[in-house]
Amino acid sequence: MLEAVLFDLDDTLVDQETASRAAVVEWAAGLGVDGGEVAGRWARVSERHYARYQRREIGFGEQRRERVREFLGIALSDAEADGLFAGYLERYEAGWALFDDAVPALRRVRAAGLTVAVFTNGEQGQQRRKLERLGLLPEVDLMVASSTLPAGKPDPRAFRHAVERVGVDASRALMVGDSLHKDVLGARAAGLMAVLLDRADSHAGVEVPRITSLDDLTLSST
CATH class of the missing domain: 1.10.150 (DNA polymerase; domain 1)
Structure with a gap:
């Protein structure tokens, strides 16, 4: 589940x-x-x-x-x-700006009773400022930045540390990201489910769960 x-x-x-x-x-x-x-x-x-x-x-x-x-x-x-x-x-x-589909997607996930986390390869201080400035802090339960981990995405160790901080088993976590290599394949190698956000629709032939907008994200996307 x-x-x-x-x-x-x-x-x-x-x-x-x-x-x-x-x-x-x-x-x-x-x-x-x-x-x-x-x-x-x-x-x-x-x-x-x-x-x-x-x-x-x-x-x-x-x-x-x-x-x-x-x-x-x-x-x-x-x-x-x-x-x-x-x-x-x-x-x-x-120039920082949110995609229009970002906040609605976060709210749908939270409304479903799931933990909402941000897992970023960015530096913790800068990424927290980004969340604050763009009003995302109230929309997420926690942020995990790889700058605080032994390795970054796509290293499976990064994902294992991230889900440990979130407090769930890897098999019960879903990673959503725009990078096939860093977000999706890295997550799957660590035992997470994963969905590729392919906004440019440039990975149509890739055999992984894929959406072109966060509006299309459902809990059955995996």
Whole structure:
């Protein structure tokens, strides 16, 4: 019997991609970097170094510095890189916004008597600020950030620690997220049920439970 639903945060409940794209285009233009590939290049650089952080190869602050150094292609001291990243971060945080289907989905799950959790690969402090600013704190029972765990998604250890904090057995928890690899396959490897939120409808051939909107999430989606 299902007892808890764990929602990913970025690009599941919050439109992180749009916020990041707009922020980096404006930030980079101010540094004299422009062109159609700016947002895509930043996304690729960010993914690479954030994955290193999730594997605990580097710290949270260092992955930010490495993103700036690689993106700009110049040598920077830690202080210089931190200062430059702050310009991006200010713009990024200003762009945080919920998807329209986020709060209704959380409320439906809670109304069904289930525990509502957010399980994010983000850093705990930043992700809590995100929940606060967007009014999500009253809608969830708890948040688990992988920055407080020995590993991040998709490592099965991360999911096992998360359900332990939620207080349910893995077999009675459902993970909902936008990443096939990090959210769905990682969760299933740890014994959770999982649903892929495929907003772009780009994984039609994948044989996993899949929805294109949180409006379509039902407790029988698994």
